[in-house]
Amino acid sequence: MRRGKPAALLLTGLTLLLAATACSSGGGNDGGNGAANGNAGASGNGEETKAAEPAALGMMWWGPDERHTATKSALELYTKQNPNVTFKPEFMAWDAYWQKLPTLAASKSIPDVLQMDAAYIQEYVARGQLEDLSDVDLSGIVDPKVVENLKIGGKLYGIPLSQNAQGIAFNKTELEQYGIPLPQQNWTYDEYFQWARDARAKLPEGKYPIGDTTSWDGFNMYQTSMGKPPVMADGGKTFTLDKELFMKFYETYADFRKDKIVPPAEKAAAFLENDPQADPMASGVVMTRGATTGSVSALEQLMPGKVGVVNMPTGPSGGGWAQSTIFLSVSANSKHKDDAKRFVRWFITDKDAGQTLGLTRGIPINPEIYKELEPTLAEKDKLGKEIYDLSVEKALPFYSAAAGFSEWVDTYNKEMQAVTYGQQSIEAAYDKINKMGTELAAKAGS
Template identity: 80%
Template sequence: MSRKKRAIVPVLGLSLMLAATACGNNGGSNGDNAANAANAGNSNKGGETKAENVTLGMMWWGADERHEATKKALELYTQQHANVTFKPEYMAWDAYWQKLPTLAASKTIPDILQMDAAYIQEYVARGQLEDLSDIDLSGIVDPNVIENLKIGGKLYGIPLSQNAQGIAFNKPELEQYGIPLPQKNWTYDEYFQWARDARAKLPEGKYPIGDSTDWGGFNLYQTSMGKEPVMSDGGKKFYLDKDLFMTYYKTYEEFRKSKIVPPAEKGAAFLENDPQADPMASGVVMTRGATTGSVSALEQLMPGKVGVVNEPTGPAGGGWAQSTIFLSVSANSKHPEDAKNFLKWFITDKEAGKTLGLTRGIPINPEIYKELEPTLTDKDKLGKEIYDQSVEKALPFYSAAAGYSEWVDTYLKEMTAVAYGQGSIEKAYDKINKMGMDLAAKAASGS
């Protein structure tokens, strides 16, 4: 996810060959009556078994490039499996997560849905996702990856890619103003000092870095310093280090006053991957968060201008690099086996792999990546570069635990208020910390 939307995660795709195919003619030239009789219950008058016609709803988020590639992949599947058609629905990140809870409440989630590591535990806890443990991924996905993704010993999402979070930067503008380019494995101290130094060289109206108001940004900082993640043990443990919290947000308070980050009003108007409103593509901010899957969209807006580096690090490491994006099956699907078959196909079919490219990050299936590698464009190679830059120091991806959605929203609301000068950092900490501790106690008690 982007720096603004760190679904830290994060944050993968899949499919399986459909088993229901038409059987051959049972009769043959010699009229094998025994075979005909054995298959009479499953055959039509012509002696041919026909697969049931199925329409699978599928829902995902992403940029236009992902939308177009996914629609082509669905068309390819229908060409190979004539009885299966799709009802696709796709949208931007924010709209997706605003709509999905409504669909979940009415039990109308489509058969197949894209899922993110930041939210999957929540939907599993509510019983809204199908168990996918019976999909055989041997030889496709590393067994350790599968084990790390299991929730309560079961698999609820098929990983689509190896993803990583990094930072994209505007190479020519930094060079134009004599600002050193970000370097691999920079520390948080170096990152913050780089921003101060860059501010001194940039003209008015341009900013070295963006603001940080969501919980994911701070969680990266806290874990990089060797502390526990904010949430762990399925939400039963909660830890918000006050000293680190105050240090981190007082730094950003300083940055707002010094115009190192954009004012809150300007930041609120940013819209990632929009030609005019993207913070970096618009030329306003010199850096922004990017993942292996999202950086290609930024490169399309700024061809040849995008450089990438890993997240800032601390003594324990920094950033993350792992599977964060999945395809899941709705627990209310009327066609769960057809949906599962499609999931395995999605990550194993070579033609589908060529069609999908790196629109969801580096393909989880190494055979698919080998097929793609010789044909990758510069924008596609940037995704691999983010992963390669990040993997050495990467920490695990920590998602929000089930039951913490309101806390995540409250965190963003409180820190946004601080950014607008409408609240103090300490009072925000007190409110956020108390709410988190209460949720952890509730989860631990099983109530």
């Protein structure tokens, strides 16, 4: 699972927290018209059955400015095609979005339509905040296997918007300038770490080949690549934090801090992704950072012509992920569920909407939409496709945090930040993180 996040997360050199990386039934009328009968898309251009009564749909999403602009234009297009439907849009950066959504969920005031991430969708389903969208007809639009893989408890709670992948972006211009070989597809973790050591020897003082890591999902990718189970499985009932791999992984980074292969903790804490002055890579301080299919375009705009991409490091079982991670969901408390369902289907079927939205949420899930876009792709868009193409061969599933593990995710980051500042040992951090995770899994199991 991308967003204006502090780059202390893995992949300043390794990953984005997806991201990308990544919601009780109430007054609606699901009575069986429109999308509920599979008639949401009547025309080849994805036109929806018009709403009979006026409806003002709230819609909320996160992302960079490019996504905001494109989405607002798409909403205007939908209203033009469906005059009885208007929108109350609300958009923000990733961090602000996930700080606000829990408050809205607690008051049952989530907007009719909301963007949802694979890292959080199970949590909001468990809270009873998201409507079942299994009755939205996706035949001929989304591969049935994809739909089946995305179901939770046999129901579909999010309409997938794109194919996404996690990779690494690198400053190819500066790497070439300093005579450092460019990263190659399907490199292993051992090769990745050795590349960082070798690059350090060629870089001047104040520049670093990779970033430090404090995020659980970065380690989870390492653990699963080595053939071990994911940290969380079975909806959080199974918890596996492999101590041997944990110690090896973070001892490597401890050595990297000593050898100035990663930035010091104080400098890493000041990074802010996609900020022209504070982005670790765009500022020229770090040579690599995490990027996804949907997020790399923002970096390319900051560094036109200087960005290269590669897939995540791999282990014996593969590495990284490549799949749908971003969705449109409908609030279980919406008073306009039928209208919302028609809209979310339109969002991935209307060709004009496809042109308007472009690749602002990654490679469109609908192959016909992508086919329309392909001849006009800009360099920033081609990079997103390149990340997906490079990643899919070795990709593992995307593993999200289980419901009830939000505090654990925050604790993981806090304890590992304490390690980077030299305030506690790696083993002490492991003991705290493992104890809390084991207790949460036992609670989930009971």
